[in-house]
Amino acid sequence: MxxxxxxxxxxxxxxxxxxxxxxxxxxxxxxxxxxxxxxxxxxxxxxxxxxxxxxxxxxxxxxxxxxxxxxxxAKMGQPDGGWYDETPPRVLGASPAERATDVNSRKVSIYFDEFIKLENASEKVVVSPPQLEAPEIKATGKQITVSLQDKLQPNTTYTIDFSDAISDNNEGNPLGNYTYSFSTGDHIDTLEVAGYVLDAENLEPIKGILVGLYSNQNDTAFLKQPMLRVSRTDSRGRFVIRGVAKGDYRIYALQDADGNYRYNQKSERIAFTPEVIMPSWKPDIRQDTLWTDTLHIKDIRQTPYTHFLPDDVVLNAFTATQTDRFFLKAERKEANHFTLFFSYGDADLPQIKGLNFNARDAFVTEPSLNQDTVTYWLRDTALVNQDTLRMQITYNTTDSMGGLVLKSDTLEVLSKIPYARRLKRRQEEYDKWKKKQEKARERGKSYETEMPAAPLEVKFDVPSQMDPDQNPTFEVSSPIEKTDTARIHLYEKIDTLWYRAKYQFGAEPGRPRSLKLISTWDPGHEYSLEVDSAAFTDIYGKVSKKYKQGIRIPSTDEYGTLVMTLQGMAGRNCLLQLLNESDRPVKEVDAKDGKATFHYVRPGSYYLRLIVDDNDNGRWDTGDYAALRQPEAVYYYPKVIECKAKRDVQGTWNPHLLPLFRQKPGAITKQKADTQRKAKSRNLERAAGLGIPLPAENVGPEKQKTKKRGHKDDGKTEADRQ
Known part of the structure; x- marks a missing residue:
């Protein structure tokens, strides 16, 4: 059971x-x-x-x-967390109180109504007067603490400019441009000086450069004393120096490399003006337009504000030429030549005495355009194979008084690749060639019994299509001993027949191993450049290979012409450059009579840059503070120029009509302005998604779109302006 x-x-x-x-x-x-x-x-x-x-x-x-x-x-869903916080933090108070006087504390605490964060304090926060010892800046919870390390100066207004570095911790809503100030005296200085710093050569805005004032108007103050009050430029090159007292000032810009707030290194980029700055203010009125939306105006209001002057100072920054001459280094990358580098050029080339070789007629000398670099090509192959060259060089150098004196140094110049390794490499190349020839012989194919010598390398820059005002160039890998023009042929096609065309060689400045083939290139014609073998022979006996290239010159119907009349530039030496969309010159003409013509312009978009060539040397020259010489003036045509085939474009340009900071077109400006930090507007999107109107208490200041008219954009908030 x-x-x-x-x-x-x-x-x-x-x-x-x-x-x-x-x-x-x-x-x-x-x-x-x-x-x-x-x-x-x-x-x-x-x-x-x-x-x-x-x-x-x-x-x-x-x-x-x-x-x-x-x-x-029981479906899965996203919980609704309510409306976003779009309100920027507010300052509740400070210790010492904001705009306090007779302050003797070096510690400043600023209190906010919510948790905050401080972004890029070392770059954005500027303390004035400048601090030789960097202040300690900390953001903790709802508080920012600034501890000044330098001793407080008597009867001085201190400003701590936070720019847009302060925002709330959760949503990142920026407070906006905020400046805290106090005084060690009995009053607060409130004047301001504003403007722009641009690169003198190309009018690019310079970001992050120091701009400072000196009450001492002596030219040596910039060299010996730190700046009195400072600011730092933003991404637009814009600066605002706050807390300035009444008086006369000189203004400077400085890319301070060593943090001492004065110009003591020629490698530091600087800018200066000979004019004296006199800060002032006046009551002014601007028009504020309130928009209901992007199409409809709600109201236009006139708002009084304090207008500080000057607010359009332009500083053209430059780096001075390093005129102190001293020896930098010697280099021998290839066995057949070595190079001596100097900080500055000199008309007298160095004298070389060989210590383990005979230096007489041993070199072909190749100086650079500025003669600050000199390359020595070794003629004798025995010297080429010598790994170490011991020599004594005698050259001009700058002494402590700034004058040139002769100095001698002993050098050992070593080949980067030893002779034994080069010999091994050549043997490997020979073995490889020999093996290839033996295989060809075994297969009954043609073969060589002697390894051919390496040819002279020639870089031919000969385009298949070329403008009539261009010329082909050749560049050889080593100095030329002989050029056989009988082996170089240029033919021009007329109708159906080819005829010899005349040409001549011209040297390229600063490039002794480069040659330019100059000829008259007729539009609409075809040419053929034919270079026989052994047309070029270098100092080692190497010869060039055969080369052939057809060249087509477009007809005039494929080009346009640009004629520009310059106003206010009569009697001045000017260079006018036609720029492409990368801000690079494609053509350049002289405009000494106030008129410039560009022929053979290909269809496209172009820009113009004008260089006032004061010394008439055919190039832009930098400034020199020791001589109080400004860099040569540069201007940009503010519009794009469209050139078309078979069209003549004529224009008139007054380079002084617009201030420099408004001249360079944005399309070719590389230093773009940073996106302005704004409070986020996600509540509007949320309300639209829910199908309800946005509650009034959630409409932040950023929703009330306002356009300012009748005043210059100074990058400041309403509180700053008023």
């Missing part, structure tokens, strides 16, 4: 078999219902349970229906 335990075990076994039969995917007990749809879950449970408990199907179907409804109501 079956006992009670066996009966229970048999029943459990039967249930397990039925479950595996009707729920095969759950045989291993690892069915993952979470991976399935929430609507499929009760159906699966129902199938399994009904299979096991068939006698009670109706109650289980009711149970399944109820379970289905419960699961359907």
């Amino acid at each position: 079956e006992n009670k335990i066996d009966k229970v075990n048999r029943k459990n076994s039967d249930m397990k078999k039925m479950k595996q039969r009707y729920c095969p995917e759950d045989r291993d007990g690892k069915e993952d219902f979470s991976a399935r749809s929430s609507h499929a879950l009760p159906v699966r449970i129902s199938h399994c349970l009904s299979a096991v408990y068939r006698p009670t199907l109706v109650p289980f179907y009711l149970f399944t229906l109820l379970l289905f409804l419960l699961v359907s109501c």
Whole structure:
């Protein structure tokens, strides 16, 4: 007779078999219902349970229906966290109080109504007067602490300009341009001086350069004393010096390399003006336009404000030429030549005396254009194979008094690749060539019995299509000993026949191994340049290979002409450059009579740069503070010029009509203005998504779009202006 335990075990076994039969995917007990749809879950449970408990199907179907409804109501959703915080932090107070007088504490604490963060404090926060020892600036919770390390100056207004570095911690809403000030005397100085710093050569805005004032108007103050009050330019090159007292000042810009707030290194970029700055102010009115949306004006209001002057100072920054001459280094990258580097050029080349070789007639000398670099090519192959050249060089150098004196140094110039390694490499090349020739001989093909000498490398810059005012150039890898013009042929196609065309060679300035083939190139004609082998022979006996290139000169119908009349530039030496969309010159003409013409201009978009060539040397020259000489003036035509084929474009340009900081077109300005930090406006998107109007308490100042008219954009907030 079956006992009670066996009966229970048999029943459990039967249930397990039925479950595996009707729920095969759950045989291993690892069915993952979470991976399935929430609507499929009760159906699966129902199938399994009904299979096991068939006698009670109706109650289980009711149970399944109820379970289905419960699961359907339990869908996943995103909880609504309410409206976003779009309000920037507010200043609640400070210690010492803002604009406090008779302050003697070097520690400043500023308190806010919410947790804040400080971004790029070392770059954005500027303390004035400048601190020789950097202040400690910390943001903790709802507080910013500034600890000044320098001793406080008596009767002085201190300003801490935070720019846009302060924002709330959660949403990053910026406070805006904020400046804290206090005074160690009995009053606060409130005048301001503003303007722009531009690169003198290309009018690019300079970001992050220091701009400072000196009450001492002596020219040597910039060299010996730190600046009195400072600011730092933003991405537009814009600066605002705050807390200025009444008086007369000189203004300077300085890319301070050593942090001493004065000009003591010629490598530091600077700017200065001979004019004296006299800060002032006047009451003024601007028009503020309030917009309902992007198309509809809500109101136009006249707002009084304090207008500080001057607010348009332009400083043209430059790096002075390094005129102190001293020896830098010697280098021998290739075995057949070495190069001497100097900080500045000299008309007298160095004298070389060989200590382990005879230096007489041993070199071909190749100076650079400025003669600050001199390359010596070794004529004798025995010297080329010599790994170490010991020599004594005598050259002019600058002494402590600034004059030139002769100095001698002993050098050991080592070849970068030793002769043994070069010999091994040549042997490997020979073995490879020999193996190739043996294979050719075994296969009955033509082969060589003597390895040909390496040819002279010549870089031919000869385009297949060339403008009539261009010329091809050749550049050889080593100095030329001989040029055989009888092996160089230029042919011009007239109708269907080819005729010899005249040409001559011209040297490239500062590039003695480069030659320019000069000819008269007729528009609409075809040419063929054919260079026979051995046309060029270098000092080592290497000869050039054969070369041929066809040249097409487009017809005049494929070009346009640009004529520009310059106003206010009569009697001045000017260079006018036609620039491409990368701000690079493609053509350059003289404009000494106030008129410039560009011929053979290909269709496209162009820009213009004008250089006032005061010394008439054909190039832009930098400034020199020691001589109080400004860099040569540069101007940009503010519009793009569209040139088309078979069209003459004529224009008139007064370079003085616009201030320099508004001249360079934005399309070719590389230093773009940073995106202005604004409070986020996600509440508007949220309200639109919910289909409800935005509550009034969530409309931040950024929603009230305002355009200012009748005043210059100085990058300041309303509080700053008023």
